[in-house]
Amino acid sequence: MQREAAQSYADELEMKAKAELPDYVYGYFAGTAGGGESVQDAAAHWDAVRFRPKAFTNTSEGLTRTSILGTQLRTPVLAAPMAHQNAATPLAEIATARAVRRAGSLLGVSTNTSVPFSQIAAEGAPWWFQVYVMKDRGLSSALVERAAAAEAKALVLTVDTTRLASSELVIDPQLWPETPGKRRLANLLEEDLSGLSEDATRGAEDLTLDIIGELRERSGIEVIVKGILRGDDARRAVDAGAAGVLVSTHGGRRLGKSVTSMQALPEVVQAVGNDCEVYVDSGIRTGDHVAAALAMGARAVFVGRPVMWGLATGGEDGAAAVLERFTEELRLTMAAIGANTIRDITSDMLWRPQATC
Numbered sequence: 001m002q003r004e005a006a007q008s009y010a011d012e013l014e015m016k017a018k019a020e021l022p023d024y025v026y027g028y029f030a031g032t033a034g035g036g037e038s039v040q041d042a043a044a045h046w047d048a049v050r051f052r053p054k055a056f057t058n059t060s061e062g063l064t065r066t067s068i069l070g071t072q073l074r075t076p077v078l079a080a081p082m083a084h085q086n087a088a089t090p091l092a093e094i095a096t097a098r099a100v101r102r103a104g105s106l107l108g109v110s111t112n113t114s115v116p117f118s119q120i121a122a123e124g125a126p127w128w129f130q131v132y133v134m135k136d137r138g139l140s141s142a143l144v145e146r147a148a149a150a151e152a153k154a155l156v157l158t159v160d161t162t163r164l165a166s167s168e169l170v171i172d173p174q175l176w177p178e179t180p181g182k183r184r185l186a187n188l189l190e191e192d193l194s195g196l197s198e199d200a201t202r203g204a205e206d207l208t209l210d211i212i213g214e215l216r217e218r219s220g221i222e223v224i225v226k227g228i229l230r231g232d233d234a235r236r237a238v239d240a241g242a243a244g245v246l247v248s249t250h251g252g253r254r255l256g257k258s259v260t261s262m263q264a265l266p267e268v269v270q271a272v273g274n275d276c277e278v279y280v281d282s283g284i285r286t287g288d289h290v291a292a293a294l295a296m297g298a299r300a301v302f303v304g305r306p307v308m309w310g311l312a313t314g315g316e317d318g319a320a321a322v323l324e325r326f327t328e329e330l331r332l333t334m335a336a337i338g339a340n341t342i343r344d345i346t347s348d349m350l351w352r353p354q355a356t357c
């Protein structure tokens, strides 16, 4: 029953956010590519995982703490980088960072944030900077240097959305007339942009593997590649210097008929799981889903829209409640499957670990 109750928790939170947000903001946050097939399948695929609980284990402590690239955290439930959080709550990533600090989690900060890095960093939560490489590479270089100087612990290079699939997912400034959601790229200065064409900040559509080493060198911090759905791509990214890969369908915003991240995770873990940390997101809606992902070999999960719904309905408190609830549900699932610590959640706890529904 916990799973069903938790499933409806995420849905109910979304309905509450929908009622409170302007239609165009809700439409952007909830938007999907194509016919939304990947989103429809995502939670269902995580739901379809079945566990083989272990008996005679000590589950008295239920420890959810873990480490991610050496950063100690109290939970493997992390906040995904999402653009335009200021359209959900005026404090935007400042609220998210506070929520993340309370939950003992980690924050992904989008290239399209409206908040200066220094203000996010001042909240004391560990954070990673998500990089969209722009047509003007100098702008991306400036951003990653500034993020590293503001003590971002790693870069998350998004490789799946050099061009968004649906026009609904591209923000038309005309549609955001009065909202602060119109502001983005707060970490670029006016002088960075002066003399450049409108096109300069658009995504580069000719990315090659060299970019991983370039970003690493430029920033001095590790690079994780986000948006990987194939074992061979994961292998190439790691061979080119990536410290981790994030299996993701971008929350179904890139390609309607994409495989789900649950379907892609096993082949990615098989390809690079011994060499680097593997993370996963898209469609994670309950603690059971988190446990399933960890049992399949993910080191941690990122949660996107539910955190946005939390921000929209309750600001810092709302986002903290989502991260804490998913963590508490994970603790319950751990007790039920016979895991006392995160390390105890192993692939033998899955029934048919390679199941693809």
Ligand SMILES: Cc1cc2nc3c(=O)[nH]c(=O)nc-3n(C[C@H](O)[C@H](O)[C@H](O)COP(=O)(O)O)c2cc1C
Pocket (backbone or CB within 6 Å): 028, 029, 030, 080, 081, 082, 083, 110, 111, 112, 130, 158, 226, 248, 249, 250, 251, 252, 281, 282, 283, 284, 302, 303, 304, 305, 306, 308
């Ligand atoms: C409103 C919104 C904005 C997003 N913005 C970004 C972004 O700027 N950069 C990025 O790499 N991913 C972005 N994502 C994708 C998330 O990082 C994450 O992959 C996705 O939301 C996970 O799926 P879920 O929403 O089903 O949990 C965004 C997602 C949403 C819903």
